Amino acid sequence: MLTLDKVYHAAFVLREVARKTDLIYAPNLSSDTDIYLKTENLQVTGSFKLRGAYYKISQLTEEQKAAGIIACSAGNHAQGVALAATRQGVKSVVCMPASAPISKIESTKRLGAQVVLTPGAYDDAYAKALELQKETGATLIHPFDDESVIAGQGTVGLEILDQMPDVDAVIVPIGGGGFISGVASVIKQLRPSIKVYGVQAANAPSMYESRKRGEQITLEKVYTFADGIAVKHPGDITFQMVQKYVDDIVTVSEDEIAAAILAMLEKQKLIAEGAGAVAVAAAMFGKLPIKGKKVACVVSGGNIDVNILSRVITRGLVTSGRNTTLSIALNDIPGQLLRINQIIAETGANITAVRHDRSEPNMAISSCFVRVSMETRDFEHIELIKQKLTEAGYQLI
DSSP: OOOHHHHHHHHHHHTTTTTOEEEEOGGGGSSSEEEEEEEEEGGGGGHHHHHHHHHHTTTTHHHHHHHHHEEEOOOOOHHHHHHHHHHOOOEEEEEEETTTHHHHHHHHHHTTTTTEEEEHHHHHHHHHHHHHHHOOOOOOOOSSSOOOHEEEHHHHHHHHHHHHTTEEEEEEOOOSSSSHHHHHHHHHHTTTSEEEEEEEEOOHHHHHHHHHSOOOOOSSOOOOOOOGOOOOSSSSHHHHHHHHHHOEEEEEOHHHHHHHHHHHHHOOOOOOHHHHHHHHHHHHHTSSSOTTTTEEEEBBBOOOOHHHHHHHHHHHHHTTTTTEEEEEEEEEOOHHHHHHHHHHHHHTOOOEEEEEOOOOTOOTTEEEEEEEEEOSSSSSHHHHHHHHHHHOOEEEO
């Protein structure tokens, strides 16, 4: 198992490369929990991955460095490897899923790596990396199942304990498990009373299911916009470390992740990618026993594609009750729509779209449906609008 000495050594090596990211109090994200954000989304390259990649490469022999390195990644490890290799004068090749965000692919190239795109998810890119490694003799820099990589990631745990010694719980995203293995091993060896929780996307729960069954499993497919944690099979080393050091693992839905991204963007002025928001999502939606506790949520990355961000904002608005569409059955006579608009306006909602539908085959000839989309404050506001419309005699569908 990973020793604390190795993590402290990693912290020494990384002192001039990686930032000691801020731990920011976020009082607006929860009314019953003191949430603090460990802002690894503001790390160099936009995620924690630089830590493990740089430390691993720094420990290679000169002969290994001369032969070059190869890596596989959905994006953040790719950028960390590219920057770390370029800084240390090492040639790097990175295999990435073709579905990875364009911004991550282009950034990896810009940082000096040769990118090889492969169809499928992370695990398919890993298979391609192994193939190229055999052909070239390069050293594989695994994104999570490597002790030196885990040691580099564990430096985040040291920083959290230094920044907030009285923390009650730390919540960490899980993909293959390298990040939480490093953080949890540090925290549990230094302060075993602190709880360490892991979070996965519900559509990519490889470590969650493996832990439940007591053995590593391989998912047939993963489908989540949290691409940084879309892993079908957890690592061998990381599975053992998670079993030993992590108190519990939970999952969050795509809508919950979207709502967490929106909340951080709006209330904390921080941009997180899907994988980076899962810890906050778990805290916001009551997935863990942290009420009244002081909790550090690790925002592991901020490299979200702007095209995805616009969709996420829209979904997050709906999930948080900030946007809704109501369907109303009407007698198709003049003045009905005006009265509906007046009722909605009186509640303080803002109408953004109206659709008038006479084509529904099951309605009476003299009837129609009106679908009204609007901006609202929260779910209570939506219920108030429904109540006012119902009291005025309108039938909501």
